[in-house]
Amino acid sequence: MGVDGAKGGRLVPGAEVTVRLVKAPRPDKSYPAAVVGDDGTRIVVRAPWAGGTARDFGFVRFEPGDVFTExxxxxxxxxxxxVRAADGTLKGWYCDVTRPARVTEEDGGTLVVADLDLDLWRSADGRLVLRLDEDEFAASGLSGRDPEAAARAEAALDELERLARHDGFTALTG
Structure with missing residues (x-):
């Protein structure tokens, strides 16, 4: 079982977990991952690129064999x-603006995260920091439906950009 009830719903290192990205109104995306750690606040999982085939974003190419430590x-x-290539070379960091993560006990443990459409990319060398999908976020209508969540999402993207330009997430993920 991937969830340890004695630890308040924490995921057990080494266990398999399903990561479900809630992308409403689009279909959710789910993929398997291995739990690296869960301290009750931060959950770390490792998973292969879940896209199946290579996908070129223009600023990075994700391909089979890539490994994501999330x-x-x-x-x-x-x-x-x-994000690391199959040979271990660091490609960079892909960041999603989401609601806080939660763990459900379905299927032995599912990590559920609601994606809010805003993203950020930082290249391995730190020279490229890109704010992504701000047009999708605006079109989502979240600002009208849930202004507080929209403000938190925009603040999260600002924080990610500051962190990306400062230390490349070392203090946050180390």
């Missing part, structure tokens, strides 16, 4: 994903 928080509005 950091989720129960008290922060984002996730930070370190």
């Amino acid at each position: 950091h989720f928080w129960r008290d922060r509005w984002y996730a930070v994903k370190e």
